[in-house]
Amino acid sequence: MKNEGHIINNDNVLGDIDLIQGIVDAAPGMLYVIELQNMQMVYANEKVLSLFGKTLEELSQMGVKLFDKFVFHEDRERFDAHISDLLSSEPGDVKELTFRLLNAAGRPTWVRTRRTIYKTDDHGKPTHVISLSQDVSREMELMELKAQLEEEKRLLKEEKQLEIFRAILSTQEEERQRISESLHNGLGQLLYGVKLNLSTLNTQLAAANPESFLETKQYTSQLLDEGIKETRRISHQLMPTVLNDFGIRAAIEDVCHKMEAKIMFSFDFEGLALLKPKYLELAVYRTVQELVLNIGKHAKATHAKITLKVKPHLIYINVCDNGVGFDINKNGYKGIGLRSIRDKISLLKGFMKVSSRAGRTEIDINIPISTK
Template sequence: MKLAALTARLQQSAFAFPLAILVAGLMLAISETAYYGADSQLSTLVTMGQARMELVRLVARVTDAEAGQRGYLLTGRPEYLEPYRFASVDTVEGLETLRKLYARLGHHEAEAQRLRIAASINTKLSELGEELRLYDAGRQDSVRELLLTDIGRNHMDAIRGDAETLLASENRHIAAGIGNVFDTLLLNRIGVAAMTAISLLVVAMFLRQGRQLERERSQQQLLLQGERDRLEQEVLRRTAELTELARHLQTAREDERARLARDLHDELGALLTAAKLDVARIRPRLQQSSELQPRLAHLTETLNAGIALKRRIIEDLRPSTLDQLGLAPALEILCREFGTQAGLTVRTELSPVPLAPSSQLSVFRLVQEALNNIAKYAQASEVRVGLSSEGNRVRVSVADNGRGFDPRQIAIATHGLLGMRFRVEAERGELRVASTPGKGTLIEACLPSSAPQPEAATATS
């Protein structure tokens, strides 16, 4: 009761808000002071670590240069000079990097040690260069005498000794820096703990008001959740209606295509066939007229072209091979004709599969649309079409080696891929599009299989 009364008085007090601001300011000041102190120490430690790594790498590069030079002096093979040249150039760059790092650190003792190391390395490189010059001049005896003087070993010992001394000095600096970081963190910890204890009192002042706000928020969330559930049900209902409407429109379009194909086949086919028969009857009677013979030949060719056009239109509207031969032969014919027209290599791996008639038509349209997209956009030279049965699923794939695209940047107006996806999902299947710019495209659909159909036996025969 006393705590509640104290909290109520603090909430109503005019000093409550300034006190909260003061506490927050103190916490921020302590935190920022500790952060900048630790950041400065850590930056120095990082620079020291980089200097240590560069120093170790310099010693290794000098060793590599000496090893490559010795290999060349012993064997005379030029390939040993490549590691020497690389190590020599990299050593010069490493010395410059080390100079910049120690200039940033500002350690005078370490800078003097670095200068001694740089002088020793330059002396060593000069010695290696002089030996190579004598060797290339044919003065092998001079080179041997120079090697036997142990000058090179003394230089390397000096480099390693100075490097170890400098590394030991850096280790001491790093240990001291880490100690400072821990001291700063401890100070920050103590300050935060003290300010946290003070802030608990400030937080307690607003707990009661916070609980009240939480109750009001919960009531609003319940109201929002109820409205969200209602809207979600409405969206699901509308989505189901639109899906059913789209499926009906798709079926109606295919039925209309089938009707147009039948009408073209029956009526237009009859007219063109009758016209061709009439030309055949007239031809014998006009054998004597050399002037009319070319016209009759042209008329015959025109009728043949019209019949061929009629057949192509009918096949585009409703593929007769799908109804007569089955899915696998129909896809084989489609791929062969596409390869001939587009001038591409089309490889097929088609197996008879058990699919319902509507699923067969969806698969045929998917492959047809994919081939059309390849001809328009892919700039491919080879296409692979696959059809197989895997357990209770049927898998169809169309892959090309064209320029590909980024699936994440597909424009909203790409109705071809959207149409493919809808056809597959309408048959309770899944569509996957995998593509990478410059590496081709793979369109793969997986549909549920049905009981074996007569199509399978036909395709097998």
């Protein structure tokens, strides 16, 4: 057998033109050849003709206007730069471009095109370019959808972070307001009382009415004792010394003990030695403290149970009471102090579930413990 023009010469093979035509028609995309001198399309397979809705003769007659008409205007600059890059490339180099062509209906169609110099003249100057293009519109749509979803995810994350930031600021402001009221109405009033009594304690009163002097002196001393206690109370609220001195169990029991006049508390603790580092212990304490205060303020309960179980990779908190409950669908996390708790748990990458009905409100919290 003998090779002639890259075609094996035997009786089972059709002529060169028919074989080439069959190959290009079977190609998985749009195949066309542009003659550069007149910028004419000299060959196009059926997929190209179908995209533009024109015959090869019509496309060839358009010359350079073909690109003016069918290359999407926003991509024209990149298209021209791509052609310039191709014409200055080495023989055999393949250049790729993803851009939009306008189809027969005038709608943009994304194509990914690979081009190379097909023929050159005797001086090595390119005369023909061959291009193979594939419709990648669906791929581009999916990429755009992915980018849109990622942007929406980013915006949601920013909104969530902003929501958490607002909640933290709100919580801090409420805490400052509470401390301000404690200082003004508690410690401030006691100190003012001390000042008034001290102004009456003088040598004249001592000489004229010793009993009144001693009574005023004793009362002033009592006010100072109350002021010291109030200072300790405020200090304890700001930084729970019992937590540092005796641990999380004693700190939680201490919070509940202050409310035992109207609510009976029971406890279930497990694995508390695993509750580390310190910031996590403090976060758990503050969470339970806020939940206990919510029960005292809103639940009208007679009994409540605190469960705190710590495992190597998870902290589980459960707080339930037998109070009046509330409508979750109506109130959600608003008005009962749960929103700030939820946002704190979210910052710790945890999860909080709330269920409530008359006679039972239950809050489940799971917080992962990072091993990093």
